[in-house]
Amino acid sequence: ALISPTLYDYLSSNLVRFYERVSVNYLNTTGDDPRSIYHYYLLNAIANNGILWTLLGYGVGVTSYPYVSDPSILNLLPESYLPYDPGSTYITYLFGLGVVGVGAYVFLLISMMRLYKRRMHNSDYELCIYAMLCAIFYAGFFYHYTFTLYQVIVLIIALHASFRNLRAVSFRG
Numbered sequence: 001a002l003i004s005p006t007l008y009d010y011l012s013s014n015l016v017r018f019y020e021r022v023s024v025n026y027l028n029t030t031g032d033d034p035r036s037i038y039h040y041y042l043l044n045a046i047a048n049n050g051i052l053w054t055l056l057g058y059g060v061g062v063t064s065y066p067y068v069s070d071p072s073i074l075n076l077l078p079e080s081y082l083p084y085d086p087g088s089t090y091i092t093y094l095f096g097l098g099v100v101g102v103g104a105y106v107f108l109l110i111s112m113m114r115l116y117k118r119r120m121h122n123s124d125y126e127l128c129i130y131a132m133l134c135a136i137f138y139a140g141f142f143y144h145y146t147f148t149l150y151q152v153i154v155l156i157i158a159l160h161a162s163f164r165n166l167r168a169v170s171f172r173g
Contacts, residue, residue, distance in 0.1 A: 057098030
């Protein structure tokens with residue numbers, strides 16, 4: 001069996017803690033924590049940013065600039081910050097890499113998720129890759145992982161395995 005009772009208990013307790021953290025910290029309806037502000041004021045930040053910078057991005061590390069450059073949004077943040085990366089992967093990529101960069105990243109991630117969703121019944125290895133891709137996709141809404149090592153490794157493994165299987169199918173004829 002893939003999931004033992006001990007592993008099941010461990011995973012279920014982690015899921016409960018994750019749900020509590022998301023509901024308390026990230027879906028805070030009072031709107032006073034920075035992550036809520038990033039999501040609530042995303043359209044304002046895009047308007048502050050302008051079309052050119054939204055399409056091309058600033059580069060990684062200063063992607064809060066559209067937020068902190070607006071005094072009405074800056075006053076909502078707990079303290080005055082210099083530009084930094086907001087606490088959401090997709091917002092960070094939007095302002096850091098632009099619409100083109102975040103679009104390419106999301107396209108790659110969703111393409112790999114669809115491929116491995118179809119294949120996950122073939123082996124535990126492919127099920128594991130699918131689970132990791134889903135975790136990266138969903139965590140990106142609530143946390144900030146700018147090209148961290150595990151994210152890059154999972155994408156490399158997923159791409160390598162998909163090309164390996166493609167070559168095997170095409171050579172078998």
